[in-house]
Amino acid sequence: MQKILVAGPTFPEVIDRLKQYFEVDWNEGNVLTGDELVQRLLDKDGAMTAGDPITAAVLAAAPRLRVVSNMAVGFNNFDIAAFNAVNVLGTNTPDVLNESVADFGWALMMAAARRVTESEHWLRAGKWQKFQYDAFLGTDIQGSTLGIVGMGRIGQALARRARGFNMRVVYHNRTRVAPQIEAELNAEYASKEQLLRCADHVVLVLPYTPESRHTIGAAELAQMKPTATLTNIARGGIVDDTALAEALRTRRIGAAGLDVFEGEPRVHPDLLTVPNVVLTPHIASATEATRRAMANLAADNLIAGLGEGPQAGRPPNPINPGVLGKARS
CATH class of the missing domain: 3.40.50.720 (NAD(P)-binding Rossmann-like Domain)
Structure with missing residues (x-):
C-alpha cells in the first residue's frame, strides 16, 4: 500500500x-x-x-x-x-466553507461595530452600575456601506447577506466580476482607494500572495473613515498588524475584527492592549x-x-x- x-x-x-x-x-x-x-x-x-x-x-x-x-x-x-x-x-x-466563513465574517463585523467585546470586558470587570445612554455607542450595520475586498466565493456570500441589512455594497477585486453577478448582488465595482474612502465597514476576503501582503497598511488606514471598521477573515499578512494596532490605539478607525494574524499563532502584542478590536484564533470555518x-x-x-x-x-x-x-x- x-x-x-x-x-x-x-x-x-x-x-x-x-x-x-x-x-x-x-x-x-x-x-x-x-x-x-x-x-x-x-x-x-x-x-x-x-x-x-x-x-x-x-x-x-x-x-x-x-x-x-x-x-x-x-x-x-x-x-x-x-x-x-x-x-x-x-x-x-x-x-x-463559503457560507460558514461568511457567517463568521458577519459576526466579527457586527461585534466590532457594536463594541461587543469591549463592553463585555467592561461588564465582567464589574464596572456596570447603571444604564447610561451614551455607553459604548457603536456604528450601524443596517443602511450603511459595506466594502468587500476580494469578490470571490466568500465575498459574494457576504454581499448576499448585505441585502437583508439594506446595505450599499462596493467591492474591489483583481478583476471585475461578471455584470450579471454585480446585478444579482447589487454590488458596485470601485478602486481600492474609492472603497476605503466610502465604506463604513471593510471586509477582507482576498487570497494571500506576495502581491497582496500589506494590502492594508498605514496609508490605507489613513484613507478610511474614522468611524469605519475593518474585518479580516482572509489571511494574516494582508494587514500590517503594526499599523493597524496604531490606528486602533489612536482611534484613526473605529474598530476591527480579526480572525487571522501575521505570524500566527503569535499575535502582535499591541493588538492585545487596544480595546476596540475583536480577536479570534482563526476559527472562521469552525463549525x-x-x-x-x-x-x-x-x-x-x-x-x-x-x-x-x-x-x-x-x-x-x-x-x-x-x-x-x-x-x-
Missing part, C-alpha cells in the same frame, strides 16, 4: 476512510516542527496538511511525495513553483459540519490524486493541474 502522512488532528472516520487505501501515519499531537515534518515525510507518497509549510527543501527531502492535500482554501503554505518543478500535486478545499466537509474533501483529493478510489487520477480540487499524470522528478 502507498504510505501517507496526516500531519495533524482530524476526525477518526476520515482516517478510517484513508486506511481503506493507504498505510496511514497520523500525527494526532502537537504541530510538527520543520525537522519532524521532514522525517515523517521521508517515505511517504502523499500527505494531508492544515497549514504546514511545504517548501522546496521539504519536497527535496521527501523524494517519494507526489500529492499534498491542504485542508484549507488558502495555500500560501505551499511553494507552488517548487511543486511544479518536481511534478508534485497540491490540492485545497474550496466551496465547502462541525464545515470542518467535517473540509476534512472529507481533503481526503477525496488525496485518494484521487494518488490514483485510488472512484475518482482515481481526477482529484476534485487541484491547485496546479498541469502536473497531473506526470511522474515525480
Whole structure:
C-alpha cells in the first residue's frame, strides 16, 4: 500500500476512510516542527496538511511525495513553483466553507461595530452600575456601506447577506466580476482607494500572495473613515498588524475584527492592549459540519490524486493541474 502522512488532528472516520487505501501515519499531537515534518515525510507518497509549510527543501527531502492535500482554501503554505518543478500535486478545499466563513465574517463585523467585546470586558470587570445612554455607542450595520475586498466565493456570500441589512455594497477585486453577478448582488465595482474612502465597514476576503501582503497598511488606514471598521477573515499578512494596532490605539478607525494574524499563532502584542478590536484564533470555518466537509474533501483529493478510489487520477480540487499524470522528478 502507498504510505501517507496526516500531519495533524482530524476526525477518526476520515482516517478510517484513508486506511481503506493507504498505510496511514497520523500525527494526532502537537504541530510538527520543520525537522519532524521532514522525517515523517521521508517515505511517504502523499500527505494531508492544515497549514504546514511545504517548501522546496521539504519536497527535496521527501523524494517519494507526489500529492499534498491542504485542508484549507488558502495555500500560501505551499511553494507552488517548487511543486511544479518536481511534478508534485497540491490540492485545497474550496466551496465547502463559503457560507460558514461568511457567517463568521458577519459576526466579527457586527461585534466590532457594536463594541461587543469591549463592553463585555467592561461588564465582567464589574464596572456596570447603571444604564447610561451614551455607553459604548457603536456604528450601524443596517443602511450603511459595506466594502468587500476580494469578490470571490466568500465575498459574494457576504454581499448576499448585505441585502437583508439594506446595505450599499462596493467591492474591489483583481478583476471585475461578471455584470450579471454585480446585478444579482447589487454590488458596485470601485478602486481600492474609492472603497476605503466610502465604506463604513471593510471586509477582507482576498487570497494571500506576495502581491497582496500589506494590502492594508498605514496609508490605507489613513484613507478610511474614522468611524469605519475593518474585518479580516482572509489571511494574516494582508494587514500590517503594526499599523493597524496604531490606528486602533489612536482611534484613526473605529474598530476591527480579526480572525487571522501575521505570524500566527503569535499575535502582535499591541493588538492585545487596544480595546476596540475583536480577536479570534482563526476559527472562521469552525463549525462541525464545515470542518467535517473540509476534512472529507481533503481526503477525496488525496485518494484521487494518488490514483485510488472512484475518482482515481481526477482529484476534485487541484491547485496546479498541469502536473497531473506526470511522474515525480
